[in-house]
Amino acid sequence: MRPVALALALLAVSGSACTPPPATTAAASATAYPPAVLSGDGELHCDISASKNGRQTLVIVSGGGLEFDAAVSPIVDGTVTTRSPEKGGVYRFTSHLAGPAKGKLPGVGEVDLDELETKVAVEMNRYSQPQGRGTALTFSSSDMSRRGIYVEFVGRAHAPGGQRYAFHVNLGAPSDGSGRVVPADDNERSRMMEKAVYIRAPTTTVVVTTTVEKQP
Numbered sequence: 696m697r698p699v700a701l702a703l704a705l706l707a708v709s710g711s712a713c714t715p716p717p718a719t720t721a722a723a724s725a726t727a728y729p730p731a732v733l734s735g736d737g738e739l740h741c742d743i744s745a746s747k748n749g750r751q752t753l754v755i756v757s758g759g760g761l762e763f764d765a766a767v768s769p770i771v772d773g774t775v776t777t778r779s780p781e782k783g784g785v786y787r788f789t790s791h792l793a794g795p796a797k798g799k800l801p802g803v804g805e806v807d808l809d810e811l812e813t814k815v816a817v818e819m820n821r822y823s824q825p826q827g828r829g830t831a832l833t834f835s836s837s838d839m840s841r842r843g844i845y846v847e848f849v850g851r852a853h854a855p856g857g858q859r860y861a862f863h864v865n866l867g868a869p870s871d872g873s874g875r876v877v878p879a880d881d882n883e884r885s886r887m888m889e890k891a892v893y894i895r896a897p898t899t900t901v902v903v904t905t906t907v908e909k910q911p
Contacts, residue, residue: 731903733801738895739866749768763796763798767793768790770890785816786876800862807852815847828881873892875889
């Protein structure tokens with residue numbers, strides 16, 4: 696028998712030439728869908744301090760995006776830098792979810808928030824501090840730097856049906872709003888003790904859905 700014919704005969708006997716790949720189990724068949732990117736206009740209310748839980752509420756007034764109303768932890772690492780009312784300053788802080796909270800996603804409806812991490816950095820071109828250094832300062836949206844604002848919410852949520860979502864929300868430069876910040880002392884760079892702010896700003900929400908395929 697010629698070599699080629701012999702090789703074909705051996706493949707036919709072993710079945711290796713036509714053996715299908717192993718079947719994929721339902722547990723391993725997880726499909727990650729492309730992210731949904733939602734744009735809208737939102738209103739954020741944030742009232743938080745270094746000593747007790749605060750509250751953050753984000754409402755979408757037009758377009759799409761994640762809405763939520765959540766109790767958040769005290770300020771984790773807040774700082775306030777105050778150069779002078781005429782020269783401005785900057786404040787930064789992070790916080791996280793402090794308890795069960797509800798949210799709403801377009802096309803999904805009500806969801807439960809499992810995680811919510813907040814990161815904020817706001818640069819002020821100017822501010823008002825009538826009682827002098829170390830006291831409460833106030834500002835309006837027009838006092839905030841158009842390019843020196845970073846407001847981020849990152850977390851996870853699940854729907855009543857079991858679907859799970861990861862989300863990332865960013866706010867742009869505010870069109871309206873005001874705020875109040877209380878530093879711990881009169882140093883140029885101080886710990887942040889309290890902060891209350893309202894802003895209306897464009898929002899971008901990125902949502903990723905992951906589900907497990909079920910066998911028919």
